[in-house]
Amino acid sequence: MTAMTEPLRIGIAGLGTVGAAVAARLITTRADFTLRAGRDLVLAGVAARDRSRDRGFDLAGIAWFEDPVALASSTDIDIFIELIGGDEGAARAAVEAALQTGKSVVTANKALLAKHGAALSALAEKKGVALAFEASAAGGIPIVKVLREAMSGNRLSRVYGIMNGTCNYILTRMEKEKLSFEECLADAQRLGYAEADPTFDIGGFDTAHKLAILTSLAFGTEIDAEAVYVEGIGSLTLLDLAMADELGYRIKLLGVATRTQSGIEQRVHPTMVPKSSAIARVKGVTNAVALDGDMVGEITLVGPGAGGNATASAVLADIVDVARGVSRPPFGIATEHLVPASRAPMTLHAGGYYIRLMVQDRPGAAAAIATRMAEKMISLESILQRGGTTYGFESPEGTVPVVLITHATTETAVRQVLDAVVADGHVIGEPQMIRIEKEQ
Amino acid sequence: MTAMTEPLRIGIAGLGTVGAAVAARLITTRADFTLRAGRDLVLAGVAARDRSRDRGFDLAGIAWFEDPVALASSTDIDIFIELIGGDEGAARAAVEAALQTGKSVVTANKALLAKHGAALSALAEKKGVALAFEASAAGGIPIVKVLREAMSGNRLSRVYGIMNGTCNYILTRMEKEKLSFEECLADAQRLGYAEADPTFDIGGFDTAHKLAILTSLAFGTEIDAEAVYVEGIGSLTLLDLAMADELGYRIKLLGVATRTQSGIEQRVHPTMVPKSSAIARVKGVTNAVALDGDMVGEITLVGPGAGGNATASAVLADIVDVARGVSRPPFGIATEHLVPASRAPMTLHAGGYYIRLMVQDRPGAAAAIATRMAEKMISLESILQRGGTTYGFESPEGTVPVVLITHATTETAVRQVLDAVVADGHVIGEPQMIRIEKEQ
Numbered sequence: 001m002t003a004m005t006e007p008l009r010i011g012i013a014g015l016g017t018v019g020a021a022v023a024a025r026l027i028t029t030r031a032d033f034t035l036r037a038g039r040d041l042v043l044a045g046v047a048a049r050d051r052s053r054d055r056g057f058d059l060a061g062i063a064w065f066e067d068p069v070a071l072a073s074s075t076d077i078d079i080f081i082e083l084i085g086g087d088e089g090a091a092r093a094a095v096e097a098a099l100q101t102g103k104s105v106v107t108a109n110k111a112l113l114a115k116h117g118a119a120l121s122a123l124a125e126k127k128g129v130a131l132a133f134e135a136s137a138a139g140g141i142p143i144v145k146v147l148r149e150a151m152s153g154n155r156l157s158r159v160y161g162i163m164n165g166t167c168n169y170i171l172t173r174m175e176k177e178k179l180s181f182e183e184c185l186a187d188a189q190r191l192g193y194a195e196a197d198p199t200f201d202i203g204g205f206d207t208a209h210k211l212a213i214l215t216s217l218a219f220g221t222e223i224d225a226e227a228v229y230v231e232g233i234g235s236l237t238l239l240d241l242a243m244a245d246e247l248g249y250r251i252k253l254l255g256v257a258t259r260t261q262s263g264i265e266q267r268v269h270p271t272m273v274p275k276s277s278a279i280a281r282v283k284g285v286t287n288a289v290a291l292d293g294d295m296v297g298e299i300t301l302v303g304p305g306a307g308g309n310a311t312a313s314a315v316l317a318d319i320v321d322v323a324r325g326v327s328r329p330p331f332g333i334a335t336e337h338l339v340p341a342s343r344a345p346m347t348l349h350a351g352g353y354y355i356r357l358m359v360q361d362r363p364g365a366a367a368a369i370a371t372r373m374a375e376k377m378i379s380l381e382s383i384l385q386r387g388g389t390t391y392g393f394e395s396p397e398g399t400v401p402v403v404l405i406t407h408a409t410t411e412t413a414v415r416q417v418l419d420a421v422v423a424d425g426h427v428i429g430e431p432q433m434i435r436i437e438k439e440q
Numbered sequence: 441m442t443a444m445t446e447p448l449r450i451g452i453a454g455l456g457t458v459g460a461a462v463a464a465r466l467i468t469t470r471a472d473f474t475l476r477a478g479r480d481l482v483l484a485g486v487a488a489r490d491r492s493r494d495r496g497f498d499l500a501g502i503a504w505f506e507d508p509v510a511l512a513s514s515t516d517i518d519i520f521i522e523l524i525g526g527d528e529g530a531a532r533a534a535v536e537a538a539l540q541t542g543k544s545v546v547t548a549n550k551a552l553l554a555k556h557g558a559a560l561s562a563l564a565e566k567k568g569v570a571l572a573f574e575a576s577a578a579g580g581i582p583i584v585k586v587l588r589e590a591m592s593g594n595r596l597s598r599v600y601g602i603m604n605g606t607c608n609y610i611l612t613r614m615e616k617e618k619l620s621f622e623e624c625l626a627d628a629q630r631l632g633y634a635e636a637d638p639t640f641d642i643g644g645f646d647t648a649h650k651l652a653i654l655t656s657l658a659f660g661t662e663i664d665a666e667a668v669y670v671e672g673i674g675s676l677t678l679l680d681l682a683m684a685d686e687l688g689y690r691i692k693l694l695g696v697a698t699r700t701q702s703g704i705e706q707r708v709h710p711t712m713v714p715k716s717s718a719i720a721r722v723k724g725v726t727n728a729v730a731l732d733g734d735m736v737g738e739i740t741l742v743g744p745g746a747g748g749n750a751t752a753s754a755v756l757a758d759i760v761d762v763a764r765g766v767s768r769p770p771f772g773i774a775t776e777h778l779v780p781a782s783r784a785p786m787t788l789h790a791g792g793y794y795i796r797l798m799v800q801d802r803p804g805a806a807a808a809i810a811t812r813m814a815e816k817m818i819s820l821e822s823i824l825q826r827g828g829t830t831y832g833f834e835s836p837e838g839t840v841p842v843v844l845i846t847h848a849t850t851e852t853a854v855r856q857v858l859d860a861v862v863a864d865g866h867v868i869g870e871p872q873m874i875r876i877e878k879e880q
Contacts, residue, residue, distance in 0.1 A: 025593060025735065035660065035773040036592040134590070140736040142590035150574070150582035152476040153465060153756025220475065278742060281721065295465065296580040296744065296753035302718060303739035313736035316593025327765040333475040 008323045009044035009076060013068035013094055014083030017308030018108060020055040022315050027057050037323035047071040072098035079104045079322055081315060087111040099123045104326060106318040108135035108311055114209040114225035121330040131330040132318035137210040138163050140310030141303040143289045147217035148332040154293030159218040160256040163210045165285030165306045166194045166201040167233050167253040172283045175241050193285060203232035204268040211255035215266050216331050219259060221341035229346045231269035240356055240432055243403045244272055247382055250280040254437060263342030265349060272354050272436040349411040352436035357427045358399040365426040372420045376413040381405040399428050448763045449484035449516060453508035453534055454523030457748030458548060460495040462755050467497050477763035487511040512538035519544045519762055521755060527551035539563045544766060546758040548575035548751055550649040554665035561770040571770040572758035577650040578603050580750030581743040583729045587657035588772040594733030599658040600696040603650045605725030605746045606634045606641040607673050607693040612723045615681050633725060643672035644708040651695035655706050656771050659699060661781035669786045671709035680796055680872055683843045684712055687822055690720040694877060703782030705789060712794050712876040789851040792876035797867045798839040805866040812860045816853040821845040839868050
């Protein structure tokens with residue numbers, strides 16, 4: 001490792017919005033970084049595809065690499081910043097090359113960490129270098145540092161939040177402007193909040209990667225993205241949002257990791273949260289992450305979860321941390337001491353549920369549904385039935401929407417009831433089922 | 441400095457609720473701390489007044505000191521935890537003794553830092569040890585770490601928040617239950633949220649100390665608690681809270697530090713915040729701190745600002761940080777590079793104002809006030825006048841409350857108008873003036 005007073009030579013691979021923002025900032029506010037880092041931070045090399053593109057800063061004097069792995073392996077840099085993306089290919093190869101050659105790595109790559117986080121973390125530790133990834137979860141919100149360092153005195157029971165700005169933007173607009181999911185998605189794409197292929201965001205997979213990272217930090221478990229139960233927001237209708245509103249809730253796409261008696265439960269799905277809760281009030285592309293600790297109680301962090309500058313802010317903080325000296329394993333405790341996350345199966349999930357059924361408008365239908373609930377010992381907090389056109393939502397011919405809010409029950413019980421209700425032939429189409437999350 | 445694998449021997453001075461919680465936690469979850477810190481954390485010595493008191497943990501095997509300075513100077517400990525309190529006396533002497541003898545110090549003592557932070561920080565740096573103080577501002581909320589470490593890539597323009605649970609509890613209850621300030625204060629005292637002498641909390645001084653610490657971290661300035669403009673909440677009436685509510689605002693005691701053209705403005709006073717803002721929704725003893733960075737945008741942290749366990753959580757995180765190795769100066773940049781805070785005088789403060797006057801109920805009074813406003817080029821966003829009994833508030837005989845919300849103007853202009861209006865003889869009693877703070 002270089003001495004803590006020598007300049008730190010930085011190599012950045014990937015000069016998209018985040019990479020360009022990091023590079024520009026390092027160049028324009030170099031004196032500030034020298035104070036913050038206690039040493040000079042020098043942008044020594046960059047790797048990107050197109051050298052000619054104007055990125056708002058001068059490449060003169062900065063070594064140019066076509067190949068990120070060559071940059072990562074170069075002896076001209078001390079720290080490698082990976083902003084390429086993707087869980088394999090160049091990103092993985094370059095990060096491994098940097099660590100193997102004894103360089104600290106800063107990355108924003110949640111997919112890479114979700115898949116290879118444990119192995120990369122072990123390699124970083126073996127080499128005595130840092131693997132820093134503040135930018136990989138919730139963008140500008142420093143939740144990685146808070147979980148890894150500020151919660152050392154706590155046993156955490158839960159970490160949860162809104163970790164995908166695209167989904168929250170869509171849900172906020174649907175709720176406020178009564179626009180359909182499809183219209184809001186199209187707008188999000190037009191505004192650059194959603195990719196051309198939005199599956200990764202709206203399917204909940206982006207949130208799942210982030211949650212897997214936070215789960216490992218919160219519970220000292222090996223990262224296990226495969227264990228995350230994932231549902232996206234594509235099935236949500238304006239009827240559901242309106243019904244939720246009437247019942248005192250909002251619907252958010254949450255990532256939730258909880259310590260349960262049967263293990264660590266990791267889940268991503270549309271969630272009903274009380275309107276009065278802090279998380280319900282998070283609007284648009286803003287993210288929020290909350291944690292419950294046995295000493296501290298509940299802490300919530302709110303801020304921009306994406307965007308070039310906000311993400312660059314996280315990358316820059318990691319660079320300064322590394323410049324100040326590597327003192328912690330990537331996940332807070334030594335990789336060898338991370339325990340396998342004992343997966344709590346979703347069938348055992350306990351909580352309240354919102355169930356929306358399009359019920360045949362004929363005698364006995366409601367009674368039959370209520371009987372099915374009673375059979376499984378599910379008690380109800382509210383029932384809401386609306387005839388005709390509800391909130392501009394046309395019910396299928398001969399049906400009325402019926403919404404049931406259950407008291408705490410289990411996923412298994414709810415699924416069995418829904419199967420039975422569908423088999424009874426009283427409902428049309430797929431039942432909608434949304435889990436309820438309350439503040440502790 | 442001891443090697444990073446040897447046990448870290450901890451001495452705690454002050455075994456009140458925070459000290460006892462820290463000690464108990466170190467003892468009961470020792471294995472967890474060993475993982476988090478990468479070495480054993482051993483509670484080696486304690487200093488307190490009364491040895492016989494039951495504090496919920498066993499003192500056997502822990503060296504007992506009557507004198508905190510003796511503990512701080514002892515060669516049997518590596519790190520000194522100061523939880524005595526007070527800006528002079530035993531706390532200061534013990535912290536200085538610990539630093540002088542080459543020990544890292546963790547403290548929750550905002551008064552000590554506000555007064556002697558710069559000198560203690562310089563001493564810690566000179567000795568190559570840590571001076572950590574997460575618990576000194578906003579209790580369990582890790583705002584010190586976030587400002588010192590996570591915002592390295594930002595130039596901050598503002599840090600502000602609700603930093604005193606006692607005041608927020610009182611204001612929340614006044615607003616919700618329409619109880620007088622005096623009644624709510626009495627309840628706060630009964631519940632242990634307020635001291636027998638509540639001046640320090642309700643006068644705004646506690647918030648001022650915390651703000652001074654956060655200002656230094658946010659702007660890289662020497663701590664300057666003397667520069668904080670302070671107003672408490674004692675003058676707030678139910679009429680003001682009700683008027684604010686009608687106009688779309690809530691009243692909170694905020695600490696606000698802003699980078700202005702004329703220097704750093706630090707102020708603590710009752711503040712009108714839009715009901716829709718995140719800060720307006722912070723209820724009861726909860727704290728919230730927000731920061732504005734040029735890269736990250738706005739980040740808000742919400743959580744418990746006081747309480748034995750929440751504060752202990754912050755102390756424990758600092759201990760683990762120290763155990764992992766000292767890598768940063770106490771205020772993020774070397775003390776010698778902290779610049780004197782160029783004080784922005786309150787007279788230059790620019791913003792909107794709420795002004796409430798008890799106006800003589802006779803022709804010409806309102807016109808005279810409006811004329812005074814116009815003379816100083818102050819334009820109005822709203823005017824509200826209520827006759828008779830308003831919100832249960834009895835106006836003095838022959839007067840009516842008039843509330844004016846100004847557009848952005850300066851403190852000087854408002855004060856001059858109020859002086860003129862009072863001199864004109866149209867109002868009874870002291871005008872109420874509350875500054876308005878908007879989200880950026």
